[in-house]
Amino acid sequence: MTLTIPDFVPGFDHVRLPGADGVELAAAVGGSGSPVVLLHGFPQTHLMWRHVAERLADGHTVICPDLRGYGASGKPAATGPDVYAKRTMAADVVTLAAALGHERFALVGHDRGALVAFRAGLDHPETLTHLGILDIVPTLDMWNVLRGAPAAVGYHLFLMAQPPGLPEAMIAGSADAFFGSFLDAWANDPAALPQEVRGEYLRASAAAVVSIVADYRASAGIDITHDQADLDAGSQLAMPVTVVQQDWGAQLGYDAAAVWKVWAPDLDHRLTRAGHFMAEEAPEETTAAIRDLLTR
Template sequence: MIDGFTNTRVDTGDVTLSVHRAGTGTPLILLHGYPQNHHCWAMVAPHFAQHFDTIVPDLRGYGDSDAPADDAAHTTYSKRRMAADIVGLMDALGLDRAHVIGHDRGARVAYRMALDHPDRLHRLGIIEIVPTGDFWDSWTADLALKAYHWTFLAQPAPLPERMIGADPAAYADWTLAQWTLEKSLKVFAPAALASYRAQMADPAHRHAMCADYRAGAFFDRQLDATSRKAGAQIAAPLHFLWAEGGFPAQTGDPLALWRKWAPQVTGNACRSGHFAIEENPEAVVSAFMNHLRGN
């Protein structure tokens, strides 16, 4: 649980999502990344809930949400399908529009939602990614070594699932620690770590997380290319927060990449590794509170 939040399960029409919610005001949806779930927002969500109707779902395949099996075309965990889940969640909750902030895989869901369902967003927040197609295009040998999971997790099933299954807790711990600025697990709360380890140990959720990356390597990458060729633009005002020690910082000029996708882009870096929400929660709250208020 997130302190002060209630937890329910919501049928979105395709899958049932586990959802945490607190606060009043304009709806704000917070979307987590890999290999995490709603727990990653525990330090910042209560601050947002003082000003917004704050909604924190577990994405399909993560946490306590449904984890359907992948399909041959890798569309089950495409960001288009996962974005549709969030629209379905909004429909089920009776919400017309919302602010959306996403980190990592959740940010990929968020920007695809902004492209596919522009009338459902007020403002968009992106943490610690560049668009999927742009990230693939920016690969160098050094970046490929650091982001090896993009190709490893996308290998055909059940290879990565079985390899991770040999010691899922160790794999989760290695991934989490290596992506922090200090290469340490100390920034993660005990309850969060326990949840991330349990998620990795569950065969259905482990398969889902691999399927998420298979979608990224195939369907999502191709969809980004199609959107770019069509000149698709994100209409919502977008604020991009990246970490000085994260993956986007190694792509050259990550803010410039987002400016190709959206006419209204602001951004700033913070001192952190990839997990900025837990490593530097004050920077996250400050950056996005200003953005959501239109400052």
């Protein structure tokens, strides 16, 4: 089935397939070769990968889904803590890839998608060949490093962690201003987010306030529980891992590479001068990092 969303990359097909619990996932699929799944972040959709996907499609089958609750994917009601747990969203990705004929694949995620990718790496080590992470630390570590006045940069994490009702009402009442503020503040190069793409991000986010808040609320609850259980068990990521991020450690007072080394013994940790939206601001650099990962 085709989707009514803006053009992604010429030659890519738009499909709809069921996720882990039957929720319908939208994805753009193109290229040929070994499979790579790319997961978007907040407040975005799969469109954030348009430059990188086009480059990777020369040699790889590239799969770019909208996460559950985002973009053109289904938005199930948050009837329990598991609905938007990263464990559930990771299972979505594995189910989607299998439906496309890929039992093993490389996975790269940005922001929220990177949290899903991290969970997939721990829950499905037999499925992931390589893991790429853009601009996050794991959920458990994220909450541990957000301290003092510098933590104000993550105010939205605390807002959306509150009980249902008030966060949704506040955000829905000024959705474009709320979501647009992150596009403005987090991009070092605003020209990398042209108006038609920015407009699509705002439209899609305004239509998904309840599910986006549920995603974030899960990261203040059940996702911490899952991460802590793995940390206590000594679980680690078994595949090669590349992390590319801004120098958040210097800004917030922690050693980001050391945080990641606890989870990823086979780690390539890189810092970038690009802003948070590095796949759009620095697509050549981002693609090169992914290609280097896939050769390990």
